[in-house]
Amino acid sequence: MSMAQAILPGFVVLLCTLSGCTTTSGGVALRPDGTPGPQECSEEAKKAMRYMRLRVGDGALVELDANQIKSKPITLYDGPLESMLKNDLGILETTTRLYGQVWTGGPQVVIRYYEAHPPDSEKVPICAVARLSENQLRKRPDSLPGTAILDFSVAGVDIVDAFR
Incomplete structure (x- = not known):
């Protein structure tokens, strides 16, 4: 191994440390408050969404955690998440599973979805986010680090x- 190959990984870590950036295992840069930074949708996801006629702003309701349906409160953890549609989202029918990532570092939970798995069909790439108005994805003050306790199990x- 050349000297450059040995030094490069250390240089990248040092540069990132000095600039204040942090990245998650998926390569998403984190902001200083622990929330994920901007991220482009993959061309594959954009193509799949065009094919399914899903447009920016199309929405539905989702059970945030398929393992905590209708629970109050629910606890979400940093990392992967499986959610379930409560109603149709374009051609994605009710009970379609959405797979994504949760970040709990900031005052509100951030959930980004990267894949949909309709019943009796193959997984397809998508780009979607969980949202609720009036700060309802704000985690409760008794949430421990790496977790978010939410009063509701359902979101938009x-x-x-x-992703912005």
Whole structure:
């Protein structure tokens, strides 16, 4: 191994540390408050959403955690998440599973969805986010680090063309 190959990984870590950036295992840069930074949707997801006629702003309701349906409160953890549609989202029918990532570092939970798995069909790439108005994805003050306790198990899910 050359000297450059040995030094490069350390240089990248040092540069990231000095600039204040942090990245998650999926390569998403984190802001100083622990929330994920901007991220583009993959071309594959954009193509799949066009094919399914899903447009930016199309929305539905989702059970945030398929393992805590109708629970109050619910606890979400940093990392992967499986959610379930409560009603149709375009051609994605009720009970379609949405797979994504949860970040609990900031004052509100951030959930980004990257895949949909309709019943009796193959998984398809998508770009969507969980949303609720009036700060209802704000985690409760008794949430421990790496977790978010929410008062509701249901949120809105909206199609996006990029994560901001």
